[in-house]
Amino acid sequence: RKEVEQDPGPFNVPEGATVAFNCTYSNSASQSFFWYRQDCRKEPKLLMSVYSSGNEDGRFTAQLNRASQYISLLIRDSKLSDSATYLCVVNGRTSGTYKYIFGTGTRLKVLA
């Protein structure tokens, strides 16, 4: 079983739609959580950190459920520019260092 699991998609949605991505992680000792965005053949870039209380940044809302070891990302009013791969990242402390564990990513394509 992978440490971080995501539905690879692709999710094809029309402009203006709301789309939700989910991610589960296996290590209950994981300490911090992120959503990164990766455009084709580019580097991952931080979209938002995910806190236990949930957090919102414009059209993006992230939720964390530690009990269920589950993270979500909601995108409202999708734009063409939201088309990308969304990477769920879990940060855990092992061997005295923080280490990012990535999911395989969920591909989103927003259609005109």
Next chain:
Amino acid sequence: EAGVTQFPSHSVIEKGQTVTLRCDPISGHDNLYWYRRVMGKEIKFLLHFVKESKQDESGMPNNRFLAERTGGTYSTLKVQPAELEDSGVYFCASSRPTGGSYNEQFFGPGTRLTVL
């Protein structure tokens, strides 16, 4: 501020040859990480430097991979001799000296390595 830079952007080599990848972190970032993405798989951690010290190299695949960060600035990752399964995209990331578990890592554009 300038971002993380990596060189080369692409490298095509034959099996058995040696390749050296370079990463220049953001100035002032003590933490430097190497990751690799093999086609169809997730990005995987290789190792972590704090300044010039290897903090965690648990993700290094085998002893054909050697990472260095002399002087605590840029880092190199050498693969010698390269094998077909080493093909993939090698990302470098850096982060600030402090910040705890929510310390953001900034990624470079990656080096796409193809071993023929």
